[in-house]
Amino acid sequence: MRRVFHYLRPQAGRITLGLSFKFTGTIMDLLLPWVLAHxxxxxxxxxxxxxxxRWGAAMLVFSIVGWCTSILANRMASRVAKETTRRLRHDLFARIARLSSAQIDRFTIPSLISRMTSDTYNIHQVIGMMQRIGFRAPILLLGGILITLTLDPVLTLVLLSLLPFMGLLVFLISRRGTxxxxxxxxxxxxxxxxxxENIAGVRVIKALSKENYEKEHFEGVNRQMMEREQRAARNxxxxxxxxxxxxxxxxxLVILTxxxxxxAGTSEVGTIVAFLSYFTIILNAMMSITxxxxxxxxxSASAQRIVEVxxxxxxxLQMEEAPAGDSGFRVVFEDVSFSYNKKEDNxxxxxxxLRPGETLGVIGPTGAGxxxxxxxxxxLYDPDQGRILVDGRDVRSYxxxxxxxxFGAVFQNDALFEDTIGANIRLGRNLSMEQIEKGARAAQAAEFIENGRGYQxxxxxxxxxxxGGQRQRLxxxxxxxxxxEILILDDSSSALDYKTDAALRQAIAKDYENTTWVIIAQRISSIRHADHILVLEEGGVLGYGTHQQLMETCPVYQEISRIQMGDDLDA
Structure with a gap:
């Protein structure tokens, strides 16, 4: 929690002023029973x-001052809580954006969403409450005790005898509550x-009539959360x-004493009335503290989760490396191995x-790597063994x-955003309209864009x-x-017809002739003209070469070609 309170420092002036108002209002509230006793x-x-x-007017002034200063203090507390949480949420979002893929896998996306929303909301609540009640309640508690000492020390001792029991109770319960x-x-x-998962897969769930199954699945998770909330609330x-x-x-005990x-004539009626008022104030202060x-x-639990991120x-990390000479290769993989779980290689x-302008096609069954x-x-990850070089330098040195x-990259299930077509292509980069239109023409997207409402x-x-085809072309x-310099197409033309796919490859080869391609495909027609083709299965290399070489030497490639393109293996 201390790490989160660091975000309060820029608000120190506003906090100090707000607490000054709150202190003034609290003192006014403490004076009222004393004036009544007098x-x-x-x-x-x-x-x-x-x-x-005159004394009645004084009580009225105390009440108005207390009311006004409390309103001002509460408004400032809300402003501090809002601004502090905004900065915390901004830094948390920025840190999440910089997490590596391995770290995101470890935290999981649902957990990061929860930390960004419900956890930051809990921080917002406690910052506001600490300024409004957390500061006021101890002053009422201590101030009430000090004033009652001046009114009747004997009755105050009765009250003080209870506080150790209260403190022990609160300590034990709150420690378990975290x-x-x-x-x-x-x-x-x-x-x-x-x-x-249910929202993303709602069409599949409906198509397979699995609504009841998913309801039961959700009910189990929902019930677990409810039971844990009940356990925490009961505590x-x-x-x-x-x-x-x-x-x-x-x-x-106070009333009897x-x-x-x-x-016995050792205390006054007004003192007892004031003492009962202060006792009520102290009781309410204790309730507020709880x-x-x-x-x-x-x-505190939420803060630990936020600070963890x-x-x-x-x-x-960026490693130091001496500037490399011109190797003539744009991309080099040197005996690279990698595992997600660090037990079995993927x-x-x-x-x-690959040299500049060359194309690598990668093909293989699902899960091949x-x-x-x-x-x-x-x-997005670092290899466990071997090196990856780009323009003669280890990628870890960049x-x-x-x-x-x-890089320019298109992944499976990539995202388009609720915005204009032009903004989706630009994606916050400093690109001219000419660059956007050139990219759209090469991607075979210009026709449907211009036949519609254009780039707006x-x-x-x-x-x-x-x-599906329009999304992929965008x-x-x-x-x-x-x-x-390097274009990665990860199964990004699966929704395109063969004619459009062929036109796409021709346009890219013409307009981006110095760009090195890495194409991951399920269709041989998308990669058969590549300079190099890599055939993967279960993370290992089954074949590497041109289409013609693989048709002669790689049985798996031959089988894929036969299934997709017919019996003529040279087609």
Whole structure:
């Protein structure tokens, strides 16, 4: 929690001013019972109406000042909480954007969404509450005790005897509450994951009539979260009734002791009335403190989860390397191996080299490691063994920004955003309209764009108002618009007909002749003209060469060609 409170430093001036207002208002509230006791015991027995009115006016002024300063303090507390949470959420989002793919896999996307939303909301709540109630309640508690000491020390001792029991109760319950609220947030992560998966796969669920199955699945996760919330709530709920019991027992003792003292003439009626008012103030202050502690326990669990992300060190570090000479190769894989779980290789001993303008086609069954290969090339992950070179330099010697500026990439299930067509192609980069149009023409997207509303035409969320082929062509246009040195197409033409696919390849070869291609495809027709073809299966290399060489030497490639293109293996 201390790490999160670091974000309060820029708001120190506003916090100080707000707490000053809150302190003033709280002192006004503490003065009212004292003035009332003075009026009952001193002013009223004098039977002077003007004196009574003056003291009554003083009480009215105290009330108005307390009301005004409390409003100002609460407004400033809300402003501080809002601004602090905004900065925290911004830094958390920026840190998530810089996490490596391995770190995102470890945290999981649903958990990161939950930390960005519900966890930051809990921080917002506790920052506001600490300024409004967390500062006011201790002043009321301590101020009430000090004033009651001046009114009647004996009765105050009765009250003080209860506080150790209250403190022990609150400490034990709040310590257990932090762990329980952590479990609640973990359940929220799972709930977000299930909802996210169901929304993404809603068409499949409906097509297979699996609504009831998914409802039962959701009910299990929802019930687990409910049970954990109940357990945490039951734990924290012990504080209020227990505190009430202790304080009300103390109130009974105060009334009995006060009655004996008034009867014995050692205390005044006004003092007892004021003491009961202060006792109520102290009781309410204790209740407020318990609410703050409950909220603090929840926010503490959330803060730990947020700090876990903020303090995650980067694992894709830039290494120092002497400037490389011109090797003549744009991309080189040198005996590269990689494993996601560090137990079983997902890629094993991959080697190849590509010159500027050359094309590598990668083909193989699902799970062969094709997408993993381009993830390593983009340095979304680092290889466990071997080296990957771009322009003669190890990819680990580049800054991530400099490395990825060399690439244009289209991945499976890539995203289009709710914006204009032009903005989706530009994607925040400093690209001219000429570059955007050139990329669209090469991607065979210019025709349907210009026949519609042009580059100002709206794209729905995930490109829902476009066909599959139109979405893929826009994504390819985005990758081409910046004129990349290396173009990665990860199964990005599966929705294109053969004619459009062929025209796409011809246009890219003509307009981006110095660009090195890496094409991952399921169709041999998309890669048969590549300079090099890599055949993968279960992470290993089954064949490497041109189409003609593989048709002579690689049985797996021959089988794929026979299935897709008929019996004529040379087709």
């Amino acid at each position: 009026m009952i015991d001193v002013v009223i027995p004098q039977q002077d109406l003007s004196l009574v009115l 762990g329980l609220f952590t479990q609640v947030q973990q359940s929220a992560d799972r709930l977000v994951r299930v909802v996210r 924290m709920a012990v504080i209020n009734p227990s505190s009430n019991l202790i304080m009300n027992l103390g109130l009974v 006060g009655a004996f003292r008034v009867n 609410r703050v502690i409950t909220m603090y326990s929840k926010a 903020l303090d995650t060190p980067p694992d894709l 890629l094993s001993h991959i080697s190849f080299a 094709k997408s993993t290969l381009v993830s390593l090339l983009l340095r 800054s991530l920004h400099a490395l990825r500026q060399k 035409g709206e794209v729905a969320i995930k490109g829902a108002n476009l066909s 994504l390819i246009a985005r990758a081409l618009a910046a004129g990349p």
